[in-house]
Amino acid sequence: MLGIGEKFPSFSVTATVSIEKDPKKAFKTITDKEYARKWKVYFFWPKDFTFVCPTEIAGFGKMNKQFQERDAQILGGSTDSEWVHHAWRTHHPDLKDLPFPMLADVKHDLCGQLGIIDPQGGVAQRATFIVDPDGVIRFVYVTDGSVGRSPEEVLRVLDALQSDELCPCNWHKGEPTLKIA
């Protein structure tokens, strides 16, 4: 599995962005270059239409504004196709208005590069990655089986990653002077 400090992989997948019936509006190709200057929160789940996932996904959805305020784009994903994502979003009441895309990693290419394909099940593990605007992985969070993850915890970590002491006020006597960019 890729870890902290490594570059998030290059990828290009179809994503489901809405429940519009017109495929031209519902689907979009998304690559790693999208959302270039933002932080990204990629979170994967094993299978659409199962039980733990909608709660977490809807949980991220409810917090989308708080992520956006921190210049972070949420991107969900699984190895299901964009049509499966579309059907799930259309029929599950908690997913109808989901404000972020669902990546369809049908070829298992992105999840494979990330190293999160479950050896037993062959689908994605429940993994979350926070990626900074330079494309570097800054947080990896994986849970087993049916243990859902906490979007609040992901937000907490994102906040902590962004809370750099950028002010020279914290220069301590005796330390070399800060070199400000």
Next chain:
Amino acid sequence: MLLADLLETVPAYGRDLKLNFSTLTQQTELTKQQLWGTVVASAIASRNYGFTQAILGEAANHLSVEAMEAAKGAAAIMGMNNVYYRFQHLASNEKYRTLPARLRMNIIRSHGVDQLDFELWCVAVSAINGCAACVDSHEKVVREKGLSEEAILAAVRLAAVVHGLAAVFDAEGVRATQPASA
């Protein structure tokens, strides 16, 4: 109210300040952006609403939209940092300086204008808010970036006078009046 009109209302006891302000806003030691950004940030730090609104109205004639936002941002973020780091400086328990601040302050990098100007505005606000650690560290940064002591003092003079004027307007009961600019 237009700044010029508001300044006309300064009573006799505040005349020194009014004249200082007039002289200082015509000086050439600082660039227009440095000068008016300092005035904006200092006004916000000095906490008189009517005066601040008048200053913002006048400064809009001299600052780009980005610079105005950045100057306001400097006053805002230093409003926070001046308390936090002054506490660290005042507390004899040095442990506080080693504990993580956990405070977001991304605007110090993301404001979009010259870092030198932004740091100069931080010096001005820190001088008003009285944080010794902040004054010292930001002053060093600004000099490292090539600003002279004379220019820094020009900014501090502006901060001082703006602060004094704000006190006058408080005394005279200046609150929110008409919209600041025409």
